[in-house]
Amino acid sequence: MALLRCRAIKKNFGEHAVLQGAAFDLAGDEKVGLVGHNGCGKTTLANIIFGSIEPDGGAVEYGGENLRIGYLLQNGGYKVHVRGVAVETGFAAEADQSTHERAYGENHIFRKTASGIGLDRVWEWSGERYANLSGGERTKLALAGVWSSKPDLLILDEPTNHLDFAGIDWLVGEVARFGGAVIIISHDRYFLDQSVNRISELDDGRISEYSGNYTRYKEEKLRRYESQLRQHLNDVKQQEKLAAEIANLKNWSEKAHRTSRDAARQSGNGKKEYFRVKAKKMDRQVKSRIKRLENMQRDGVGKPKEEAGVFFEFESPDKRGMRLIAGTAVSKSFGELRLLSDCTFFVKRGECIGLVGPNGCGKTTLIRMIIGEQQPDQGEIWISPSARAGYLSQNGSETDLTKRVIDIVGDLPVALRTKARTVLANMGFKEDVIEKQLSQFSMGEVTRIRLAELIFKGCNLLILDEPTNHLDLASREQLEATLVEYGGAGLLVSHDRYMLEKLCDRYLVFTGVEAETGTTEKTQGSGDGVSRGNGAGGGLSGGAGGGLIRVDGSLQEWLAAQAAAGAAIRRNQGPSQAQIQAQANGGSDDDRGQGERGSFGDGGEGADGAPDAAGPEQLMAIENRIAYLLGQLSRYKPTDSEYHVIDRELNELMAAKKRHV
Known part of the structure; x- marks a missing residue:
């Protein structure tokens, strides 16, 4: 029912x-x-x-x-x-x-x-x-x-x-x-x-139904479109063929009528009647085919509707230099809340890096420090002099809504204005709307206009904070397709997993938000009971709490590794203290040779050389090793032998961490 x-x-x-x-x-x-x-x-x-x-x-x-x-x-x-x-x-x-x-x-x-x-x-x-x-x-x-x-x-x-x-x-x-x-x-x-x-x-104003989820819908919609297009093209071909037949029959009919008249003049009405009958037969054929053509035009399969195009097109950036951004020992706190602690990171040309972490972990704060709106409490963020950064914020605070669309074009050099009008037209902004103020557009339209500004500037570094928040599905997919072809560097904050998976081959993962008391807060809403602390690996480092780790590979595998870590804590099956110390002394650097700070080889002993089993140094070492291994785990598939070796070590370390905490 x-x-x-x-x-x-x-x-x-x-x-x-x-x-x-x-x-x-x-x-x-x-x-x-x-x-x-x-x-x-x-x-x-x-x-x-x-x-x-x-x-x-x-x-x-x-x-x-x-x-x-x-x-x-x-x-x-x-x-x-x-x-x-x-x-x-x-x-x-x-x-x-x-x-x-x-x-x-x-x-x-x-x-x-x-x-x-x-x-x-x-x-x-x-x-x-x-x-x-x-x-x-x-x-x-x-x-x-x-x-x-x-x-x-x-x-x-x-x-x-x-x-x-x-x-x-x-x-x-x-x-x-x-x-x-x-x-x-x-x-x-x-x-x-x-x-x-x-x-x-x-x-x-009407609804079309598709069974299945969104991916099935896209597949079925494409199948229906292609099927209708084939039928439409076949109908057009048949109509063109019928129209050609009608034209030929009309020519023959007109010729028969002329021949009938000529024959009557030359030899009397006998031949005239013969050609007149022939001409009338052709007239009936013409009328019949015209009727068929009208029916085909009325009842034939129409051309399928094409989705309105929203086209983005970025200039290919230059290739000078390797790094566009480098952060060294960056720390940032707000009152007692420590978002970043002694974090080192970099962004190279051509990399598209996703910033990943729970709400409130500091993603937007890091972006604001990169663009200079905020300053780190400690450390330094270096921006290459050759970087031409384009920034798109979540709320559009950098956009003057009193501007008209045409004003954006007017601010450009004369040589770029014609191209700018073309780009705006491709994004759905025709001549009849470019006189309007931005305040008269929806948030999705304003987002597209702001993206157009980045296109005009020829940016080689895009910093996008939730760029799809107000975009419809078609615009999201078109933006994705464009960014796939974009050759510059990108920093992307998004909760759109499909966009992250499609665009990013590396991630900066926020591993914890810590209060000044030194206790790492549980990620709110995670549901897995994992306490996220500092992290290291892949050329990144972090002190206690508020860390960043660099993850290469699939975001989905990284999230699966987090879930596995949470399950390991709940199982509470861990090694002895001697095994923990053996693990602590056996930590290795990143296999890419980029180094890490705070790995298991850093300390773990008290002043007298004895293991400090329950001390903060060893807990930090365990947390660092966990963060590092999670990053390594994302490089492998569950069918790989390396995956299971790392997973076993993670299970042991998670249990050890729970005993210490």
């Missing part, structure tokens, strides 16, 4: 027709991804299903008398309706502490969900704490709230926007376990692949 049915839904905003007969059915346990370009009406349809907007035409039929719908909003809030009547709304930042305690203190589902996603004892938070929520915290609270309302249908509008990898994986698991139906509006391809069994594409 269908949980709900949308029947020929229509909705206009002024003269703009957003929905033009959209039809949509949903069974009680389906997980559906609703996709389409920005502005196509996805959120409008979700609001009509939820009941907060009335359609101009059509209707929504619900399958139950008391259907409970939970709706996670893009802005980090949520609503719950029962047959169009609001029964719950959250979160009010201005609410006092007692309000939150009453709402959530006894709600066991909320408490369990909040803890699972990394929000510890949220029911004890003060009103001031609620008033200063980050985007990620607001999203997590809303998720916990909407889950605890026990809905029959969940509508999730961009639920992963502010979640880190651990939070996204948690959400994937919760969606899989949820017994009701789910409608997901998302531009996160990984999340859609892991969560949905059907894709509903909204285009030109």
Whole structure:
């Protein structure tokens, strides 16, 4: 039985027709991804299903008398309706502490969900704490709230926007376990692949259905496009052939009529009648073929719609020098929170490096130090004089929204202005809109304009902080395709795993955020119990806490290694202290010869030469070795013998670390 049915839904905003007969059915346990370009009406349809907007035409039929719908909003809030009547709304930042305690203190589902996603004892938070929520915290609270309302249908509008990898994986698991139906509006391809069994594409106000996840949808959409294109080209070929026959028959008919008249003049009406009959027969054939051609043109397969192109094109950068960025012994703290501690790193020309870590670990802070907006507390960040950096921030704070699109072109040298107009046109900004101020565009459009600026500047170093946040799926994939061809260096912060996997062959991984007391904080929301401390390896180093490690290879394998490390801690099977010390004395440098700081060979003994089994030096050595081995593990596949050797050592070290802590 269908949980709900949308029947020929229509909705206009002024003269703009957003929905033009959209039809949509949903069974009680389906997980559906609703996709389409920005502005196509996805959120409008979700609001009509939820009941907060009335359609101009059509209707929504619900399958139950008391259907409970939970709706996670893009802005980090949520609503719950029962047959169009609001029964719950959250979160009010201005609410006092007692309000939150009453709402959530006894709600066991909320408490369990909040803890699972990394929000510890949220029911004890003060009103001031609620008033200063980050985007990620607001999203997590809303998720916990909407889950605890026990809905029959969940509508999730961009639920992963502010979640880190651990939070996204948690959400994937919760969606899989949820017994009701789910409608997901998302531009996160990984999340859609892991969560949905059907894709509903909204285009030109109507819905097309595809079974399977996002990857299957792309494959099937391409297959349908190619099939329709083949049929269309075959129809065009047949029509051209028929049109040629009609032209020939018309010529023959006209010739027959002329011959009939000439014959009548020369030999009387006998021959005239013969040629007249022949000409009329050809006339009938012409009319028949014209009718066939009209039917083919009316009923034939039309040319399939091509997706609107959004084209990015960067200039090939120069190749002078090797390193564009080099950080040496960099440390950075905010009050008692230590984000980076004695970290050394570098970025070479041509490398695309992903910055990876949980929310709040310091990714954006590191970028701000690189571009000079902030300074390290200790250490130095060197930028090559030949570096031409282009920076794209998360919130567009570097963009003057009072500027017009044409002003961006006007700031360029005269020789580049024609090309700039062409680039803007390729990105969807025609002559009729370039006089508008940036404030009149959506955030996705502003992001594309800001990317256009980087193209115009001829950057050889791109620093992109969540560049896909406001881009639709087509724009994301086009940006990916362009960056694959880009020959310059890149630093990329993104929660889009598919983009990271496709573009990055190396990663700088943040291994921990430490308070000044010296204890390493658990990564919030990881769910694996792993305490992340300092790291070293691959030409990078870090002191105690707030470390960076350089990982070569697959991000997915790195994340799998982290999960394996968490499992090793839970198993709590480790070596003796003698074995630990033997491991401590056997640490090796990176096989690439780039060196590491704080490896197992550094110390581990007290002043009298005896092993300091429980001292901070040995704990630091264990943490360094763990971080190093995790980096090495990502280079191998689970079928490789080296993988199992490293995995065994990791299991032993994780158990040893837990005993020390």
